[in-house]
Amino acid sequence: MAKPLRKDAQRNRDLLVAAARELFAERGLDVPLEEIARCAGVSIGTLYNRFPGRGELVGAVFADRVAATRALAEEALAMPGAWDGLVHLLEGVCALQAADLGYNALASGRGPSSAVSGEILAEGRDLMRRIVTRAQESGELRPDVTLEDMVFVIWGHARTVEATAEIAPRLWRRHLALLLDGFRAPAPGPLPEPPLTPEQARRAMSPHRPP
Amino acid sequence: MAKPLRKDAQRNRDLLVAAARELFAERGLDVPLEEIARCAGVSIGTLYNRFPGRGELVGAVFADRVAATRALAEEALAMPGAWDGLVHLLEGVCALQAADLGYNALASGRGPSSAVSGEILAEGRDLMRRIVTRAQESGELRPDVTLEDMVFVIWGHARTVEATAEIAPRLWRRHLALLLDGFRAPAPGPLPEPPLTPEQARRAMSPHRPP
DNA sequence: TGGGAAGTTGAGGCCTGCCTCAAGTCGCTA
């Protein structure tokens, strides 16, 4: 355990995280660090003292969102209806994406490399697997999709949310409903192409792959 | 009509467009202009002589793609099956998105402001409307979707293509198949949220909206 | 073929954002 920060240092840290949370949510993860510092009422040097780089700041800001996402998955699994549970989780994640440009970038795999990365999703991987399996066993989710296909929902949403956040902030629900209808059993026909392997999914979701 | 360029100037212009086409396709629309000039074997000044800015260069590079997209829509309308026609068009656009990062950015509304913009889609707007209407009249496309909902396919695809182009270059077909299954009649239930109005769609698709 | 218009060049100014570090300030504990 690291030794506790001095009182003023802790206060500045909190101000920085709060400022970053707001700016990331509104404008995405690329806001200039100098602007975050200014907005927190602190010098840029202080920001660099506290966080080696953008990745660590992003990590600090979104730690609670990772937890919230996990909680969402637990709620989903506790729901009586298997399909309803799956929908609850996906709607919840999409709502977070819609409410926060930074979360949206992170969830769709475009965070700074040292950030929580795919953690938001990797976090509850087996939780998620159980949700998917359960929905397939109940006959509501088409049997030919896999856990890995669920990222299509997150990826599919990412751009819609960006494009319509200011114009029709609730429109994403329509897009999601259409997507979910595609996941319903019975499958109208077989799917082309095999799903991503878990390893491919991991690579596809981690930002900035090597050339 | 502008007067024809001098022979060497025309040659340089062609080299620039060719270089830009290649770099845009591989790396997206943000490649440094200096790199395009270098790759064309021409100085940066020449690039600026020929094209006032990135937007005009993008316009010159993608003019033929706009035409190709229109041709695709015409083919679609000429096909005997209404649903097959719709699928032909959407698959074609998605294939172009998958093959060319620049087209992908442009089609999903993230081009430089003065570029062909939504033209790729606006281009064949009534062509598209006829394709959609026909598929609904034949009872294959669910009746509660509108022309404006078709951008969900393009937007939905944009991020999937980016994330998987190098890892599983054919995977997008699986995502598209799932999406299309959501568009099939009969609708499993009503959709939440009204669709975008044409005006909203126009705004959502044009890049860099004002604050 | 000679001269002028059209075209080319690339160094350099500008801007934005990243990151550092020497000097100064402040909080905590003895």
Add this chain to the structure above:
DNA sequence: TAGCGACTTGAGGCAGGCCTCAACTTCCCA
């Protein structure tokens, strides 16, 4: 309350990308 060490500060160096312009070269037509 003195003093040490933790913390803050912000000017400034660096890098990348945009764009300009004065000097130079090339083409084309009279």
